[in-house]
Amino acid sequence: MSNNNLDNKILMFLGQQVDFVDALTISRTFGVSKKTVYRAINKLNKDDMLVESQRGRGYRLIDNKISTSTTEQDEQRQIDLAINLLHSFPHGLNRWRLLEKLYISESTLHRDLSALNEFFIPFHISIDRSAGNAKVVGTEAQVRKALNYFLLENTVTQQVVEGLAGIFPDITKKDQTFISSQMTLIEKELDVEILDPYTVNIFSHLYIMLDRVRQHNSESIVTTKTNVHYDELLLRVARQVINNISEYTHAVINPEEVNNLVLYLVGLRYDRTLDDSQEGEAHRLVTYLVDELSLPKHVNIENLKNALIGHVRPMIHRLKEDMLIVNPLLNDIQFSYEETFTQIKTILATTIYNVSDDEVGFLTLYVVRALEEASIRKRVLLMCSTGVGTAQLLQTRVRRAFPDFEIVGTISSREYEMNLKQFEQVDLVISTVAIHFQPASPVIQVSALFNEGDRRRVEELLYG
């Protein structure tokens, strides 16, 4: 398919839509990659702005009004600019140099810097545009956080995050190996597994630290939370890693970097509580969220709560430390699970926590998984000695207790034994008689009365 054709087809497709359509949908509709979609849209917009784009929502045909919203390309350029500026902190960059480097016009740079000022607000930093320079104003800690975020965003918008090397294309093999070794050390010392997306966060934190230590760009970070008690183990591990970095770079590292790293360690997803805070708070938030969600029957609430706590505990830490994480799947999650996403977001908005869409996205995945597990219709076979006696009665009673069940039929134990192969797809056999042969599926013996105790046992067996 020639690109020309695709451009027009996408244009027509968008013309049929009422609201925003995201890149994934377009790519699936036409059987092309998302990158091809981006290129096609950029091409369409080359001479005249035909398609508007909004992050998190996708693309839409523009009305006759001239659009002021940014294209995907603009955003990418702005993120690049942000990274450049943040890297140069505290010195700043000469504006002419920027124009040369980025191949843009003065007016574009002006517009970009204004846009960046908006982006920087959540990080409590700003841009000072005076004396021909563009300079980031803020503290080292804030800049470091912002840099971490934009570095990740850069990749998310440009390419799918595949392996950590994809995020840091300039990283030397040596550095990559070194940083990986430190992460392995952390895992071993703390007896945890660093799971996505936290791999990216810690990796990028260490990478940025390496980079800035080498450039002697780091100013002293004043630790504000001196009264927070962190587990001695976490401090020890952080000290170890910082010492290793110091040796690796042959540089003296500000001892306050230890506390910075500890914040990330505390923010890891782990099962054991390594520090002395947040346990009750996380439980309360999870309980509140799950209660407000009013999930349908048969959803395994206990499992869901445990899974959510694994995320919420470090999330609360991150919220308190103003750490933002990037959810590379956010667009997909918002598109595929819009209802659940919105529900969770609305519920959390009533709490004291200011939870980002990225975090809500992760929480959505847990809830969606629990819902999907519960909704798979269970195929159930009812059994008794005759196939028509007590099994018959079970039918109405089981149906009443579990309206979601697909009752495959009633059968006698003898007939079942003779035809095991036929019933391999059955999830559960509910029987009023004991059997003395090896069944093809789990068998649970109940009374024909199918009382509350029987019901609960069936529920436990199927749903855990």
Add this chain to the structure above:
Amino acid sequence: MVKLEFLSVSKIPDTQTLSQLIAERFQLNVIQVQQNILNRENLGSTMIAPDISMPHVEMPNIIKQGLFLITNKQSFMLVLVIDSNQPDEQLIAILKGLLVEQSLEKLRKASSQQDFEKLIGEVKNYAIG
């Protein structure tokens, strides 16, 4: 042809007495009947309602298959006599109609052979999906 029997008692019979009653009415060997009932009970309770039990007599070569209702007005025994190799199709149809809550309610009201036969006549055609 399904055999229907009804008996009103003052006291619900024990297994031995029950076996004798069944053996008489259905012309079966009393020892075999008793053994059969006990075996089935061992496999799992035959209580189908808090006040209704369903003892099974399930053997090959039963000439007369059917149901035997014994009641003392508070408790009920609905004995099922069925051929394990060749279960009577009519009997199966009856059970399908009988073993539902509404029919069991009516069963509790049966106080004579006539009542019982009438009820069975009604449920015979009641098919369950």
